[in-house]
Amino acid sequence: MNVAITRGYVVPVVGDPIDGGTVLIQDGKIVAVGVDVEVPEGVPVVDAGGGWVLPGFVESHGHVGVHEEADGWAGHDTNEMTDPNGARLRALDAINPADLGFADALSGGVTTVVIKPGSGNPIGGQTVAVKCWGRTVDEMVIREPVSVKSALGENPKRVYGDQKKLPSTRQGVAAVIRDAFMKAQDYRAKREFAEQEGKPFDRDGTLEVLVRVLDGELPWCQHTHRADDIATALRLADEFGYRLVINHGTEGHLLADMLAERDVPVIIGPLFTSRSKVELRNRSLRNPGILARAGVRLAITTDHPVVPIHFLVHQATLAVKEGLDRDEALRTITVNPAAILGLDDRVGALTPGLDGDVVIWSGDPLDVMSRARRVFIGGREVYADGEVADPYYREGTN
Template sequence: MTESTMVFTNATVLPIDGDRIDNGVVIVRDGKIDAVGGADTPIPAGASVQDLGGKWIVPGLIDAHVHLGTSEEGEGWAGNDTNELTDPVTSHVRALDAINPADIGFSDAIAAGVLAVNVNPGSGNPIGGQTVAIKCAGRTVDEMAMRTPSGVKSALGENPKRVYGEQKKTPSTRLGTAAVIRGAFVDALNYEAKLANASEDKPVDRDLKLEALLKVLKREIPWRQHCHRADDIATAMRIADEFGYELVLDHGTEAHLLADIVAEKGIPVIIGPLIVSRSKVEVRNRSVANPGKLDKAGVTIAITTDHPVVPIGNLIHQAALSVKEGLDRDAAMRALTINPATIMGVADRIGSLTAGKDADFCVWSGDPLDLYSRVEVAYIEGSEIYRHED
């Protein structure tokens, strides 16, 4: 990237790592945030200066649980690569290998201010595969990727017991699903022991499934646990305590019922999707009031669309509705920026307008939590990637 400096003045700046700045200034140099401050911030000589007339500068929004690029919109079965439903344990498969950057969902994301996502395999298997943190623009997924793997997806509850119960295979029950997960971790520990005792005379064949699980057990990457019901959330915490890995609760529809325990253990919850019908038993307590309940209990939350379950463009609207039902508005913005960035392990690069981070941000016409506001321009690493034209 060629050396360049851009300055945005007279902006309403939402840095996330600090208070809102009215009549603020943002300086971008060589694709990075160089400085953020008030109207008295010195402007470098020779910089390109834009007066925003009070419009808002907001870090790129982040959805930490989507299927963008793996469940392509308008492509039917040919574009659906979300679940490898041929084995209950598929920890070796990678979302990275199925993402199509040409999925129209990426364009929708950028137009709605969502500049980064975590793409997960689906929830049909007890252990579904490896997740990847990516930016929403690029010709190849390798160019878009920030962290791979960024976790391993696992599922409790209705989905795996339905998938394998219909095949007359284990697991067909909740207890069977938990047993499959525990057994896989024991296999990984046994594999680790074999590796420790390996020699030239006694080599150990590589096992991609168990290698991925060892990354979890060594706390190199988090365990991304799909769970809705309170009893499944309790099972998720029980197994995490047994094996000592870093747990993230995905969906957490009934996490508010155990909020004190979740908060005490320091487990983040990626909550959502929030504006869907109660399509199955385990989401009957779905409510846009739940994010506020978790936040008040001291739980770190991020908000997800689970795209394409809720179209990615409605991420900000889910947050706005949660604010309407009691979520603190600053907490709502953290749940769309720095919290998901932290969960994904990329907070050193994105999630706030902090000097040294990537210049990934949007210019909004007004308050992003206002339904009538829209993204006017989007930047990734200081390069304009979108401009709204009427």
């Protein structure tokens, strides 16, 4: 799709703002950003009217489409809590594009979401990055898989403890993860030997995924809140050498120096919740600022539907109020999550070569009174003043 968005206060995120700027999108990709951009003949022009023009926000940890809203148990496909090791499971296979959360995402300027299995299992499954508009999830996919979701702490130990089976303690949760990676190491060695010998080899979907983690292809998204669990996450990552991403990181500020030194990023949040369990005792809107000042690479998450996805930018706003640098706050919902999860070749900034995912705001998006007025994904307008375009409509059809 082609479109030129003109006369906007353009905030590329990577680079300085451009007053009166133009963003030119051709064939779904950004091709030029600046003041003196020549718009080719025939390209539709959208006048931003001085509104703020930003890249679509990136939600780095959500359950949109797999934990559907207003559908009760029928829409809850987040956790397959029958096997502690669910590495072979794919969030992709459970996403309903008709979930109301996708429309909410657009209304909050969110155009990309990394959808993850839940935290009921020590190893929950594979995550997927999708655009927030489309008929089928296959049309919406940016990258799959993006990472593998794992959980430490009270969720998996409660789920399996209630079933009177392993794991029912933190020892057990760590043991499940450790055993799984040891089996994956052995599996990789046997697979390599079979390939060298030219012999057949029985594949295992679970272990194939874990080998990709060991080989550095997929990061390990570790659900963890408490400082002791974060330390366990670091210990396991050191033992097996995989790329660790801390998810939630409620007490990450207590180990900020360790995380920064190891360059372990933190996807922090949700930040608008009550202290509903012991792991959230130290939840605070001040924590993002503490982590960022320590040099930790940071993204902010709603963990939708724990916090509605359209409140992503409001979490960033209140984190600024409590000490997070303003420019860094915008990075935590754009370029940072994209880079942390390997999506920065597609989304996260208004940069030539990236996807034409652009949002026109009525004003500064960090002002809670500002609204996302128009949203473009790949240059196609999918949201305008509260109305979502029908993804099932195709020009020339009834």
